[in-house]
Amino acid sequence: MSWKIYSLDQIKALAKFSMENPEAFWRDKANYVSWFRQPEKILEGEPPYEKWFVGGTLNISYNAIDRHLPDKKDKVAFYWTNERLDSFKSISFQDLYQEVNKAAYVLSELGVKKGDTVSMLMPNIPEAVYFSLATHRLGAILIIHYVGLSEETVAYRFNDCGSKVLIVASKTFRNGNEIRIKDFVDKVLESHTTPIQKVLTVPRGYSDFNVNGKRDVVYDDVKPKGKVYVKPVEVEANEPATVYYTSGTTGRPKGLYHSNGGYVIALNWAFKAIFNPTENDVWWTVSELGWPVWPMANLYTIPVMGIPGVLFEGYVGYKRDLFSRVIERYNVSLVWSSTTTLYTLKSLGELPV
Template identity: 35%
Template sequence: MQQTVNPIVQRWLKEAHEDPEAFWAKAADELPWFQKWSQVLAWEPPTFRWFVGAQTNLAYNALDRHVANGRGGHAALIYISERGEVRVFTYAQVLHEVKRVAAALHALGLGRGDTLTIYMPNCPEAIFAMLATVRIGAIHCVVFAGFAASALAERISASGSRVVLAADVVYRKGNDIALMGIVGEALQKGGEKVEHVVVLNRSQKAAPQVDGRSMDWNAFLKKGEGHPSAHEVMESNDPAYILATSGTTARPKLVVHTHGD
């Protein structure tokens, strides 16, 4: 069967094949950098580094630059839940919420290089948490809110997380699935480094406490008042977040995504 490729895509493929470094340097020029790179690619098998020496912040690129360029009033996040709840956030509103979470994370003592686990359903607060973590130079490890306690424990332990951000329930196929029992069991198995558990109370019911380490999401945000929320300037190859492989054939392996690639 004949395959039709857009001429623009064909040109990109040709340019990327002929001179990969020039192609990606041109693409990277579309983004703001606090400092430009000294080398596009440092390939030293088995490791490699992109945009060596460049300074940026992944969350800044996702939010601040759009607000600064006059798109603060444009829709950035449109959420429609399984139950029909609709929530729309502009870039400016998302940035405001992300700054609140960033300040709260600072209040818990987290900063550059610290790791936390996010065990939440697909909801705006999970997005705010991801962006806030990256904003302050910390590293998040998102775990699917359907994994059992053993899988969650492995990822909490392997990532060295100091904080777990969770929700009390996830809505799936018309059912409320409680998560805090899973979180509690996971912490018993692999949460020796976890200092705080922050719980987004979606069901409006009292979520069970986890070893005295848990606090409500609203109390968490309140705790951040007066703390800094500015973005950290990160080197291009500093880690931004971790994704764990499925672990179907062995223990899950942690894959690191950096700020600049």
């Protein structure tokens, strides 16, 4: 069935019905996810303190991976490439399942459990998806911090969210420049008091970063060699899944919690209405980690729907034809981004991009 909305009149009618009959509107949307326990109520309470899908238990990692394995284990979950187009990966749902379980095992060995917050500073690489979904597999709360923030801002957010475990990549590349993420994190932790106790580093290429023996863990050193299985932890629909920070234009940035149930269901409905994706589509979200756009698509919608996504590391304006070459290589049919991407492409001139 097509959920795509084609007219302003449809939008107005849906908005009117959803406001007048919110419980009825969202009742059938509950089947967008797989539940361990079905919700007892669709809606409880009044704004701004209402709860959705009350009593239902689920797991985001299970919805993004496990439930697709019977039919899609060999199908592509994600493609990855970078701005230089000199490296490529195709990750099947079976690959995703194995990698997320390994990542979840390591996080559990570091003490991560349900309700804990886990922080991340990562580029747009497969490991960012692995560790994000691994965090959710354990029932923990994910906080992704933007790599381009100042030391003071990152330290404030570490303290505000209370994470004891931080996941980083050693470095990334953007617009031809090397960005040394681990070195930046070392400076933050050396110059500020934070709750971070363990830093789990994903090495990129040559391991040219410092390792603090008591604090630092190198993922390649502890990653399980064989298959492991970590059972997805059941969480109630209204328990927090992730935290996004506001820009701080009205004072200190504020952490906004988003739930495991209603948030994921709402995103999936919204993108069904906008894109109406099918299994034949390939979806590229042009976004940095740390902005809500990235997890909204690459964690809570694309894999939950079971369609292929594209992970792109770097700057889309690095080369004139980079944007079109990525689309052509992966037969991208859906692109979601901000207006910044359009301005970037416009700045490259009138020749095809």
